[in-house]
Amino acid sequence: MSLRYQAPRGTQDILPEDQAYWDYVRDTASRICRLFGYERIDTPVFETASLFTRTTGEATDIVQKEMYVFRDRGGQELALRPEGTAPVCRAYLEHGMGSRPQPVRLWYWAPIFRYDRPQAGRYRQHHQLGAEALGDSSPSLDAEVIELLWRFYQELGLSNLTLYLNSIGDGQCRPQYVETLRRYYRDRLAHVCPDCQARFHRSPLRLLDCKQEQCQPVIAEAPSMLEHLCGPCRDHLSEVGRYLEAVDVPYTMQPRLVRGFDYYTRTVFEVHPPEEGAQSALGGGGRYDGLVEMLGGPPTPAVGFGTGVERIIIQLKRQEVPVPAPGRPQVYVAWQGAEARLPAFRLASELRQKGISVLLATGDRSLKAQMRQADARGITYVAILGPRELQEGSITLRRLADGYQETLPASALLQRILSP
RNA sequence: GUGGACGUGGCCAAGCGGUGAAGGCGCCAGGCUGUGGCCCUGGAGAUCGCGGGUUCGAAUCCCGCCGUCCACCCCA
Numbered sequence: 001m002s003l004r005y006q007a008p009r010g011t012q013d014i015l016p017e018d019q020a021y022w023d024y025v026r027d028t029a030s031r032i033c034r035l036f037g038y039e040r041i042d043t044p045v046f047e048t049a050s051l052f053t054r055t056t057g058e059a060t061d062i063v064q065k066e067m068y069v070f071r072d073r074g075g076q077e078l079a080l081r082p083e084g085t086a087p088v089c090r091a092y093l094e095h096g097m098g099s100r101p102q103p104v105r106l107w108y109w110a111p112i113f114r115y116d117r118p119q120a121g122r123y124r125q126h127h128q129l130g131a132e133a134l135g136d137s138s139p140s141l142d143a144e145v146i147e148l149l150w151r152f153y154q155e156l157g158l159s160n161l162t163l164y165l166n167s168i169g170d171g172q173c174r175p176q177y178v179e180t181l182r183r184y185y186r187d188r189l190a191h192v193c194p195d196c197q198a199r200f201h202r203s204p205l206r207l208l209d210c211k212q213e214q215c216q217p218v219i220a221e222a223p224s225m226l227e228h229l230c231g232p233c234r235d236h237l238s239e240v241g242r243y244l245e246a247v248d249v250p251y252t253m254q255p256r257l258v259r260g261f262d263y264y265t266r267t268v269f270e271v272h273p274p275e276e277g278a279q280s281a282l283g284g285g286g287r288y289d290g291l292v293e294m295l296g297g298p299p300t301p302a303v304g305f306g307t308g309v310e311r312i313i314i315q316l317k318r319q320e321v322p323v324p325a326p327g328r329p330q331v332y333v334a335w336q337g338a339e340a341r342l343p344a345f346r347l348a349s350e351l352r353q354k355g356i357s358v359l360l361a362t363g364d365r366s367l368k369a370q371m372r373q374a375d376a377r378g379i380t381y382v383a384i385l386g387p388r389e390l391q392e393g394s395i396t397l398r399r400l401a402d403g404y405q406e407t408l409p410a411s412a413l414l415q416r417i418l419s420p
Numbered sequence: 421g422u423g424g425a426c427g428u429g430g431c432c433a434a435g436c437g438g439u440g441a442a443g444g445c446g447c448c449a450g451g452c453u454g455u456g457g458c459c460c461u462g463g464a465g466a467u468c469g470c471g472g473g474u475u476c477g478a479a480u481c482c483c484g485c486c487g488u489c490c491a492c493c494c495c496a
Contacts, residue, residue, distance in 0.1 A: 006469095009487070061494050065421075083496095112496075117421075120489065121496080128496060195493075211492085260495060270495095281496060308496025336454060369449075371456035386454055400456065 010116065010124025016326075021313045024323040025156065026109060029129045032152045033107040036144065038131050041106045043087035049079035055086045055294050057262025059202050066114040080113035083261065084130040084306050085288065086295075092134050093297040102135030103302075109309075121280070121311050130285075132304030134292065139236050142267045142287055142303045143243030149271065149283055149305050150249045156312065157321040160274040161282065164254035165244075166225070167237040168205065170265045170289065173230035178204050180223050188218050208256040224255045236266050259284060263291040267303065273315050282315065283307025329359040331417065332374035336367050336386035344385045347395070347410075351383075354414055375400055381417060 007013055014022060033040070049069050056063050068080035081087060088106055091097075097104045108130050116122055131148055133141050146163070153161055169177055181204050189197055193212040200207065208219055229237065244251055251269070259268050268286035285305025292300035316323065331351055335344035348360040359377065361370045367384070374382045384396040388407075395413050398405035408416060 006487070066494080114495080116494070118488080119491090122494085123496090126496060206494095283496065306496065311496055334455080366449085367455050369456095373456085375456040382455080384455075388454075396455090398455070403456085405455085 008124070010118035010122075012123065012125075018313075020323050020326045021316060022309070023326070025129075025309055025312055025316075028155050029107070029109060029152060032148060032155055033131060035151075036105070036131075036148045038105040038107040038133075038148070041088060041091060041108050042110070043081070043084075043091055043108065045111060046078045046080050047087055047090065049077040051086050051090055051295070052079055052082055055089070055261075055263050055291055056083060060260055060262060062114060062260060066116055068113050068115055081110065082112060082114050084108055084110055084112065084128050085132060085261075085263075085291065085304055088130070088132045088304075089134070089292050089295055089297075089302070092300075093292060093295055098135065098298060098300065103133045103141060104135055105131070105133045107131040112306075121308075121314055123310060126311075127309040128306045129309060130304060130306040132302060134302040135300055137289065137301035139239035139267075140243050142236075142240045143247070143249075145285065145303050145305055146240075146244060146251075146269055147247055147249050149285070149307060152307070153271065153282070153312075156316065158273075158282075158312070158315055158319060160319075162272050162274075163249065163251040163269060164257050164272065165237075165241070165251045165267070165269045166254050166257035167229055167233055167266050168225060168258065168264060168268055168286075169229050169233050173228060173233055174225075174265075177223070177225055177228040180228060181205075181207065184222055185218070191215075192218055205258040209258050219256070226253070226255045233266055240267055259286060261288075263288040263294065265289045269305070271307070273318075275318075280311075281308075282311050327357070328378045328380075329357040330380050331356055331358045332370070332377070332379045332382045333358055333360045334367060334370040334374065334382050334384045335361060336384075337390075339387065340385045340390055343390065347383065347385060351414070351417075356414075356417060383413065 030040070049067070052067060053063050058064075062082050067082050069077060070079075071077055088108065092104060092106075108128075110128060110130070111125055112128050113125050115124060118124060129152075131145055133145055146165075150163060168174060182200065185192070185196075185200055185204070185207060189200060192200075192207075192215045193210065195212070196207055196210050196215050199210070205225075207215075208222060208225075210219065226237075241251070254270075257268055257270060259270075264286040266287045266289070268284070270284035271282045272280050273282060283305055284307075285303070287301070287303040289299075289301040292298070292302060333344050333348045333351075335341060344360060348358045351358045359374070359379065361373065365373075367386075371382065379400060382398045382400060384398065386396075389395050389410075393410055394407050395410050396405060396407045397413060397416055406416075
């Protein structure tokens with residue numbers, strides 16, 4: 001069959017057989033977030049485009065080439081949400097959350113859109129779980145957010161993950177460091193890859209993150225951010241580390257870790273699965289003390305993370321983590337003969353009203369076919385309503401697991417199902 | 421955005437210039453008259469991703485498009 005329509009490139013349907021994973025991740029997320037005292041927030045799928053261009057950074061890839069931007073009929077320039085943090089900050093400001101007890105702890109579960117070239121684990125529409133804590137600069141909050149993310153993965157049953165931690169400094173020390181880094185690279189530009197030559201101008205911190213063979217020697221000798229942090233940033237980082245150690249969240253310092261958004265300050269982190277591979281990062285985040293101010297609000301320190309649901313599910317499958325099976329209907333109502341059609345429909349309805357999930361046979365199949373169906377769907381009981389039962393006001397109840405079956409008065413059916 | 425691999429019924433998959441385009445799973449029906457899971461039999465379902473070209477003849481060769489996947493890039 002030639003497909004007239006396909007889901008747009010980089011998007012996918014989540015079929016019933018996959019929903020068990022989604023339910024599992026979503027339920028776990030909501031439980032853990034509640035456990036940490038985070039409250040759910042939902043923001044629109046699209047926002048004013050400049051919300052992202054202003055905060056994420058004009059020069060970042062996300063803004064430069066990955067945003068879905070469009071004008072609505074009123075001429076407003078809008079963008080499909082390419083990341084979760086800026087909208088939360090916007091909502092924080094818009095609803096005066098600055099006058100709630102600080103910090104304000106929020107979490108979200110939202111589709112994210114980026115016009116990327118699709119690959120396994122990289123889609124044009126994907127979903128993120130995120131948590132943000134706004135209005136407090138304590139390092140304990142960085143650690144709290146990181147612990148929340150870590151416990152979430154743990155709770156899901158994922159293992160062998162690595163948490164990388166770094167600090168990229170703040171307005172005090174980063175500009176100086178970037179200058180130092182540029183000075184270092186200036187003489188060596190001839191020895192680095194073309195991408196790095198571009199990074200030198202566009203986003204110098206990314207130079208440290210290059211994976212090209214030829215750039216490694218240059219990176220190895222490059223000045224480290226960690227050694228150029230100002231006092232407060234250095235203290236902040238070591239405090240974060242101390243808190244993480246106190247709650248046994250294992251981390252690895254990764255001085256080359258940089259993130260793709262311009263708004264980060266100080267703490268940045270990422271979590272990776274054991275496999276090598278390009279788009280492996282499961283989640284990441286950091287502190288963004290300047291973001292709310294960028295949106296026209298008062299100085300408001302904040303920290304948060306985002307983690308990709310699709311990648312988590314890939315990882316759950318790869319690690320063969322068992323997820324709870326979806327609930328199946330308990331009873332299949334089979335019937336035979338035209339006279340039984342209406343009574344069967346009524347029986348199904350009555351059982352459902354008692355809270356028992358029921359599948360009713362459709363059409364006019366043979367009893368054999370109905371049994372086959374019930375079996376294929378993993379149902380517990382088949383209630384049979386045929387001429388015989390109709391005549392004597394009874395129902396035959398068959399347990400599929402062992403084939404035990406009895407015919408009982410219709411009034412006793414419910415009782416029998418509930419207490420076998 | 422760059423480079424590469426791939427694309428056969430819902431799923432897996434053989435075929436690689438001339439076939440009625442295998443097979444398995446799944447689906448539907450039947451194996452006597454009211455009953456599942458195994459087994460047996462039968463059936464439905466394919467313009468071989470789409471469009472063009474080469475050829476007497478194309479699923480098989482060539483080109484373009486679409487899509488998936490891999491590496492880069494970037495990130496979740």
